[in-house]
Amino acid sequence: MKLLRYGPAGREKPGIMDANGQIRDLSGVVADISGDVLSPAGLERIAGTDPESLPVVDGKPRLGPCVGAMQKILCIGLNYSDHAAETGATPPTEPIVFTKQLNALCGPNDDVEKPRGSQALDWEVELAVIIGSRAKYVSEADAMDHVAGFAVMNDVSERDFQTQRQGQWTKGKSHDTFGPLGPWLVTKDEVADPHALGMWLDVNGERRQTGNTSTLIFDVPHVVSYLSQFMTLMPGDVISTGTPPGVGMGMKPPRYLNVGDVMTLGIDGLGEQRQTVVEARA
Template sequence: MKLVRTGPLGQEKPGMIDAEGRIRDLSGHVADISGDVLSPKGLQALKAIDPASLPLVEGNPRYGAPVAGVSKILCIGLNYSDHAAETGAQPPTEPIIFTKQINALCGPNDDVEQPRGSDALDWEVELAVIVGSRAKYVSQSEAMDYVAGFAVMNDVSERTFQTKRQGQWTKGKSHDTFGPLGPWLVTRDEVADPHDLGMWLDVNGERRQTGNSSTLIFNLPHLVSYVSQYMTLMPGDVITTGTPPGVGMGMKPPQYLKVGDVMTLGIDGLGEQKQTVVAARP
């Protein structure tokens, strides 16, 4: 299934994509795409619904982030060996975990804000894992049982804030709109091999990133299990799993985003996003 949330910001309604690519309204069955809806039992109940029985959503509504009730956005740094090389870093021996604050979460085609004082705004196409069940101290062998599905995320980053302003990476990752997610959550059963997904990102129509999830340093079961040793994962939590090479910071000389630039990005089978950079709003 492809699960979506569409409508104005703060008023999104749950839906699913039918075989013809049309949005079907799920609000008669579930309040939102969150909590128990993301559990194996909840997803099985949705799968039993005939999409043709659901009302069509007319027009071209805004896509919101495809999951609600997110308590944590956890990011894995330098998880592609070729990306680590382009940044001059050694590949890590354990997953690097940092956080992106919830206020960064936005829809896949919403504008991305350039913060005040920003001079190094960067892009990162990433495969995101959406947690479906409470996970604490899970093994690698059972880790994927706790995953509801996958989505595209652009891990937008301000590199000066991230690397030159002291402290941890969080403040370079957490401005409003720094977490476009979607357009949809693709359930785990719909993805034959999440470790063989092509990914790409363009800026103003020029290819910047090309990669494949087959080159992850730490695979998805490893990441879910690893993170669950340090904190309890809850339904709706998002784990972004790293980015392939081609970020602005790694270019020679570095190239960064400015107001008016347009990012388009996607991952095989998980859909595409498009964002325009705008000046930060109050």
């Protein structure tokens, strides 16, 4: 299933994409794409509903982030061997974990703000893992039982804020609009192998990133299990698993985003995003 949220920011409704690519309204079935709706029982309930019986959503509404009411956005740094190489970093021996604050979350086609004082705004196409049921001290063997599905995320980053301003990475990762998520959550039953997905990102029509989840250093079960040793993962939590090579920081010389630039990005089977860079709003 392809589950989504549509409508004005902060007032999104739940939806599902039917076999013809038409959005159907799920409001009569679930309140939102969040919480227990993402559990095996919740997804089974949606799967038992015939999309053709649901109201058609007319036009092309704004798509919001495909998951609502989450508690955490967790991210894994330097998790692609070829990306680590381009940045000159030694591949990590265990996952590098940082957070992206919830205010960063936005729809897949919303504008991305360039923060005041930003000189190094960067792009990162990433595979996002959506947690479906509570996970604490889970094994790698059981980790996928706690995953609802997958989505595209752009881990937008301000590199100077991230690396030159001391402290941890969070302040370079958490500006408003730094977390476009969607267009939809693809349930795991429709993703044959999350470790064999092509991914790409263009800036102004020029290819910048080309990669494949096959070069992940730490795969999805490992990451879910690892995180669950340090914190309880809750339904709706998002794990952004890292980016392949081609980020602006890794170019020689580095190339960064400016107001008016357009990013388009996607992952095989998970859909595409499009964002325009704008000046930060108060």
